[in-house]
Amino acid sequence: MAEVLVLVDHVDGEVKKVTGELLTAARALGEPSAVVVGAPGSAGKAKETLASYGAAKVYVAESDEATGYLVTPKVDALATVAGQASPAAVLVAATSEGKEVSGRLAARLGSGWLVDAVGVNSDGTVDQSIFGGAFSVKSKATRGVPVVSVRPGSVEAEQAEGAAAEETVALPAVDPAKSAKVTGVEPVVGGDRPELTEASIVVSGGRGVGSAEKFETVEKLADALGAAVGASRAAVDSGYYPAQFQVGQTGKTVSPQLYVALGISGAIQHRAGMQTSKTIVAVNKDPEAPIFEIADFGVVGDLFDVAPQLTDEVAKRKG
Amino acid sequence: MTNIVVLVKQVPDTYSERKLTENDHTLDRESADAVIDEINERAVEEALKIKEAGEGEVTVLCVGPDRATDAIRKALSMGADKAIHVSDESLHGSDLLSTAKVIAAGVGRAGEVDLVVAGNEASDGRGGAVPAVLAELLGMPQLTHARELTVDGGTVKADRETEDGITHLEANLPAVVSVTEKINEPRYPSFKGIMAAKKKPVETLTVADLGVDAGEVGLANAASGVVEAAPKPPRAAGERVTDEGDGGSKVAEYLVGQKLL
Ligand SMILES: Cc1cc2nc3c(=O)[nH]c(=O)nc-3n(C[C@H](O)[C@H](O)[C@H](O)COP(=O)(O)OP(=O)(O)OC[C@H]3O[C@@H](n4cnc5c(N)ncnc54)[C@H](O)[C@@H]3O)c2cc1C
Numbered sequence: 001m002a003e004v005l006v007l008v009d010h011v012d013g014e015v016k017k018v019t020g021e022l023l024t025a026a027r028a029l030g031e032p033s034a035v036v037v038g039a040p041g042s043a044g045k046a047k048e049t050l051a052s053y054g055a056a057k058v059y060v061a062e063s064d065e066a067t068g069y070l071v072t073p074k075v076d077a078l079a080t081v082a083g084q085a086s087p088a089a090v091l092v093a094a095t096s097e098g099k100e101v102s103g104r105l106a107a108r109l110g111s112g113w114l115v116d117a118v119g120v121n122s123d124g125t126v127d128q129s130i131f132g133g134a135f136s137v138k139s140k141a142t143r144g145v146p147v148v149s150v151r152p153g154s155v156e157a158e159q160a161e162g163a164a165a166e167e168t169v170a171l172p173a174v175d176p177a178k179s180a181k182v183t184g185v186e187p188v189v190g191g192d193r194p195e196l197t198e199a200s201i202v203v204s205g206g207r208g209v210g211s212a213e214k215f216e217t218v219e220k221l222a223d224a225l226g227a228a229v230g231a232s233r234a235a236v237d238s239g240y241y242p243a244q245f246q247v248g249q250t251g252k253t254v255s256p257q258l259y260v261a262l263g264i265s266g267a268i269q270h271r272a273g274m275q276t277s278k279t280i281v282a283v284n285k286d287p288e289a290p291i292f293e294i295a296d297f298g299v300v301g302d303l304f305d306v307a308p309q310l311t312d313e314v315a316k317r318k319g
Numbered sequence: 320m321t322n323i324v325v326l327v328k329q330v331p332d333t334y335s336e337r338k339l340t341e342n343d344h345t346l347d348r349e350s351a352d353a354v355i356d357e358i359n360e361r362a363v364e365e366a367l368k369i370k371e372a373g374e375g376e377v378t379v380l381c382v383g384p385d386r387a388t389d390a391i392r393k394a395l396s397m398g399a400d401k402a403i404h405v406s407d408e409s410l411h412g413s414d415l416l417s418t419a420k421v422i423a424a425g426v427g428r429a430g431e432v433d434l435v436v437a438g439n440e441a442s443d444g445r446g447g448a449v450p451a452v453l454a455e456l457l458g459m460p461q462l463t464h465a466r467e468l469t470v471d472g473g474t475v476k477a478d479r480e481t482e483d484g485i486t487h488l489e490a491n492l493p494a495v496v497s498v499t500e501k502i503n504e505p506r507y508p509s510f511k512g513i514m515a516a517k518k519k520p521v522e523t524l525t526v527a528d529l530g531v532d533a534g535e536v537g538l539a540n541a542a543s544g545v546v547e548a549a550p551k552p553p554r555a556a557g558e559r560v561t562d563e564g565d566g567g568s569k570v571a572e573y574l575v576g577q578k579l580l
Pocket residue numbers: 205206207208209231232233234235246247248249250251252262263264265266267268269270273283284285286289301302303304333357442
């Protein structure tokens with residue numbers, strides 16, 4: 001069976017949820033092989049998780065330079081392995097970095113590049129959802145090894161047994177004239193909340209929340225539900241909540257089981273980032289707010305009355 | 320002197336309905352109003368700031384149909400010095416990789432370039448990788464998704480902000496950078512700027528002028544293609560209640576009914 005390469009998304013060997021999704025998606029096309037690019041020791045830590053999602057092989061591309069430069073070591077590693085293994089496809093998470101890695105790799109391999117897939121099919125086509133979910137599309141690579149970026153959260157991860165046989169990959173030396181040096185990192189301190197794009201429930205606040213302090217109301221409901229917190233651009237621009245939590249066309253695209261919009265009007269650019277959510281609940285004072293057009297359950301009312309009551313109800317039921 | 324190229328794309332206005340054309344599944348550019356992509360105004364602003372901090376020249380580069388001249392004029396009226404507009408029928412339906420090739424060739428046209436400034440992600444395609452691919456093709460370092468940028472002599476530093484957090488980056492020029500929404504507030508063109516823009520040079524080129532083989536671009540030569548496309552049925556509004564002191568409880572009941580709680 002043909003190999004399918006999966007770039008492992010990890011921080012120091014701590015494997016991110018999306019990697020399990022990619023290894024699952026890869027099985028539609030062949031036998032998944034995980035490619036770990038990182039500091040020495042990363043693959044050792046990641047191996048068990050990779051095996052539990054069916055990785056037959058683990059390509060180990062480790063060096064100090066691998067984390068010392070942006071993007072290019074990952075492209076180098078994937079290009080090297082692709083050259084040896086002639087895979088059926090290469091899958092990368094459609095994160096900011098994953099999109100860049102996959103684009104550069106496709107350019108280097110002269111291959112077809114499929115962006116932001118929400119499904120990978122056994123006939124080699126991928127499903128995409130474009131214009132904020134207004135259109136469904138199937139595409140296919142017509143040349144070379146298809147390089148696919150897969151949207152986090154769109155494929156359900158399923159465990160499978162894999163041998164996770166290690167193979168060492170020699171990384172070419174980085175040319176500093178062609179790569180940006182990483183001089184420091186400040187990882188997101190997510191706290192106990194799930195990551196926005198990975199969460200099965202998202203509670204978002206908009207301008208209607210009114211201030212940074214009052215975002216606590218949104219956070220309390222999120223914590224009761226075990227949800228991630230999101231924000232509209234107006235809330236971010238007003239300084240109520242940090243930019244990395246913005247949902248929408250120029251923020252994150254989320255597709256959770258449940259999306260709760262508090263004090264958000266539902267502008268088209270906000271909807272672009274959340275309208276593929278399974279269930280949408282909205283609370284807004286204005287009965288004319290466009291968010292109600294797409295909400296499965298809407299409450300016309302003040303979020304400062306409705307949200308705390310809901311928080312209490314959730315807490316009660318969860319005991 | 321810093322020779323800066325800023326990449327500007329014209330996109331369908333997100334406030335109007337966006338569609339795919341029926342026959343070949345390409346973006347229906349005629350159906351929506353076209354505007355300069357908002358993020359590119361920030362790219363232009365950043366390029367102008369770098370120029371104004373020292374000495375330099377800012378060239379706008381745009382690959383797109385004839386009517387993209389509006390986006391170019393907007394950038395010139397903000398203060399860019401000149402423009403290169405690559406407009407060619409054969410580009411219709413090009414994939415992202417061939418678009419990046421054409422942009423790379425366009426950058427070459429601007430001479431010895433020190434810095435290429437782009438937006439981090441266009442609002443129409445959500446590719447978010449043209450700047451990275453461009454860096455690959457030009458053999459330059461990429462400092463992308465920058466929320467802060469400093470150019471000092473021959474080096475460029477950036478604070479990259481993504482879902483992973485903040486990454487501090489450094490590289491020597493020449494380099495490719497892309498900016499996020501948080502980098503600056505773009506200036507409004509002044510009346511003087513708008514008048515001056517009308518006289519600024521815009522070089523209009525075809526793909527052949529750039530020495531790119533027509534066999535490398537366009538729908539027929541794309542390395543990937545759409546095989547099927549269908550509009551999704553729009554979401555319908557569900558139940559709606561007015562809060563009478565029990566709104567929160569009603570939501571809880573609904574969630575229980577949906578097995579979400
Ligand atoms: C190119 C471009 C890209 C964009 N990208 C994004 C994006 O990624 N994400 C995004 O969100 N937006 C984006 N926008 C902005 C978008 O157009 C809207 O301006 C924005 O989504 C509005 O945010 P909002 O709903 O929080 O604010 P508003 O539209 O001001 O709505 C606030 C709502 O809160 C309600 N409200 C007020 N007080 C209360 C209360 N106490 N209880 C209940 N309800 C209350 C009001 O009735 C109102 O409906 C973009 C715009 C452009 C042009």
